[in-house]
Amino acid sequence: MKITINGGHYPGRDSGAVGHTGLQEASVTCDMMSRVAGYLRAVFCEVLEVQENVLSHIVEASNRFEADLFVSIHCNAAVNGDARGTETFCYATGGDSEKLATCIQKQIVTSLSTVDRGVKTGNLYVLRLTDCPAVLVETAFISNEDDEKLLADEKIRDQFSAAIARGITDYLSQLAE
16 A cells, blocks of 8 residues: 655745744644655555655655545634644545545544534645545644644644544555455
């Protein structure tokens, strides 16, 4: 199984969202990308880690790799500082991407007790143009002080990463049934 893991945004060029303490989305997602990749390699998946500044480069790298699955990891942000929780996006409902998104969402919410914002559809570039089932995980709101504390904690980032990897393996188990 070939899986592309994308850490959202690009350290040093595009910080992504920034929390109250200065925590940058790109740094958080880079760490989680590496951790998820490590968990998947431990169960014999072939993993491509991609963190680029240009969306087309991300999609092209995944498509060249001929990935069977694509997972992009992000931290959410909102003007409303009370917004919090986890949500996972797929391009359309009713297919493998929605099944993958549901598995990942369930693992994160169950493992970390984050607010369940659900699986949603989004017309996002990386979801629309990737040649395989693709999801984008918004792990937690970096703009919410409580969620930011979760994202800043290395042990909890590892828990998020393990939950994402388990969600992927849950999905793969469903395919084998």
